[in-house]
Amino acid sequence: MTDFAPGIVVERDFPDAARDALANTQLRRNIGKATNTIRAKRLKVVGEMPDWQELREAGRQIKAQVARHLDTHLLKLEEAVTAAGGRVHWARDGEEANRIIGEILARHGAREVLKIKSLTTDETGLNSALAQRGISAIETDLAEVIVQLGEDRSSHILVPAIHRNRAEIREIFKRKLAGTENLSDEPAELAGAARRYLREKFLTVPFAISGANFAVAETGSVAIFESEGNGRMCLTLPKVLISLMGIEKVIPSWRDMEVFLQTLPRSSTAERMNPYNSVWSGTRAGEGPEEFHLVLLDNGRTDVLADEPARETLACIRCSACLNVCPVYERTGGHAYGSTYPGPIGAILTPQLNQPGPAETLPYASSLCGACFEACPVKIDIPRILVHLRGKIVGRKKETLAGKFSGEAIAMAAMARIFGSARLFELAQKSAVIGQKPFVRGNVIPSLPGPMAGWTAMRDVTPVPKQSFRQWWRAERGAESSAKPGGSA
Amino acid sequence: MQVSLFISCFNDTLFPQTGQAVVSVLERLGHSVDFPMEQTCCGQMHLNSGYRDETVGLMRRFLDVFEPCDVIVCPSSSCVSTVRTSYPRLAREMGDAELIRRTDALAGKVFEFSEFLVRKLGVEDVGAYYPHRVTYHPTCNSLRALKITDAALALLRNVRGLELIELPKSEECCGFGGTFAVKNADTSIAMLTDKLANIRSTQAEVCTAVDNSCLMHIAGGLSRERSGRRALHLAEILASTEEGMRQ
Structure with missing residues (x-):
């Protein structure tokens, strides 16, 4: 089974990856259908809540408070987990987390380990790290099973196989699972095939790895909300349970969970409540796992915390509502983002956890339409953060010679200079009327060279008219009527 | 009322007729318009x-x-949103108390054109006549940042002769997004293609909105498709009158 490199190493520029994705007709149909369906369902269940806006605000405030006192809450969590019989490990980065988890499993001589769907383990590339130690990670979430058996990569935070339809899933199962010769593409039959495969694993593999939706500092309780019951199996049957959690997932108290229990399921699966809500605190003799490890992962999160305008990024509860409403994601799907975290939240999170390079194209993968902000259950102002990150990228580039003298930087500086003076601006308007002449055909410009060629690939350009508004005003009203307030600047 | 026109660099250069329409409507309603000649671009x-x-x-x-200026009116929701929302935020990020005071004061004085007519002047019928089948695209800034879709629709419903057709999936972005349209041209075009299909499905001859930037992107596609439809700023529809058409 192929395992992929750590989940946040973006290998291609977004515009290039998007071009390929846009040309994939099956993907376009599958993702378009799925996102439109879930959008309508989300609107319906959110509409049932008269206090939805208050809940969003409450969620935002809880997360802001967590971020401000993250150190205190984490230490409290460690203390409570330890007191309840669990063990807490601190991991600076993905590699350290993978090593900690690998060592725990190696100590027990594990060859296989069950996994509950976890973005954080995808981020650290845990499966491939375990494979290098000869340990097979077995995904148990149905969509993750499809992705793993299909030697594929997740394309959605919540529905990793959203880019697949049932005919494709049937083919994957027939190729990889025994006893599926006569499998149809009926959802119930497909789920049945996965269940038979998984049931055997649940009953024989005594090790499991999970992520965490939340961890309550006051009691050291860790929570997993899910729909299929595979999580419940993994959390209760094995002997050893290891949970990997980003440090931002801690919440102060049980009372805070009340807010997210209302907003998370409605925003993610468009359900009023998740079918399975599992919360455990440490270990207990005679029931559940005998050994529990909680691995707390930084991996760049403290850097996000330090960048105040971007700090809100850490409030994300990974519901995926922003993906489902995003007009860009709807068309490109998740793979184009090249990261565990696709869509609008990925466009702000991935580059912050990354090195400069292709990931820097992600903050530009948005028209800033604001649909994500509107849908976000913790009110992360994603468009604002996208613009902030663009500013940081431009700032970094300006420090290099190549960046300082790039076509874009020169054009932007020139335009700023032109806009710095009404006289220069008017001169530029007049020059454009003359400069455009070779390109005008009839009353449109059908084709332009250079960076504007992307525009004219599908869009005619409106030529600059001979008379600008200010020229018309001066001719009609004279300069004196314009002087009224305005003053000199 | 004395109204100062902030035309936006984009309209000044490419769509002077939109500015002329704003002047014409405001003057028809008895207001006096000035144009500070030193203005260029909001950034x-x-x-x-x-x-x-x-x-x-x-x-x-x-x-x-x-x-x-006492009151500033602009026929571009994205420029208004820059002045109203981004300026005060930028001033705060800079931690400049004087700039915070100045940008806050300015933010309260700037209005998008349709917002100004309906919310500030309380006018929904500007006496316009436009005998065409029209569909309205709520641009993202007017819809989500300024939340003025109701104002624009109220104005359109009061235009005599105008048949207003609801645009399917109207709230979805057209794919313009400023430099997005060039930096991510393929994705932008994919979004535009769906917007054009929705416009076509209304069988309207005209798609209108309150931002010429988005409209230029939509118009560019309509023109390329030889669709026999066009895009037109709301102000120009409102400026159109029976007398004007006879001339």
């Missing part, structure tokens, strides 16, 4: 592209030019 493109230093320069310039 939106620089801001959204990450050129912060340049934006700050343009913001200071904009403040100098428009601070003496």
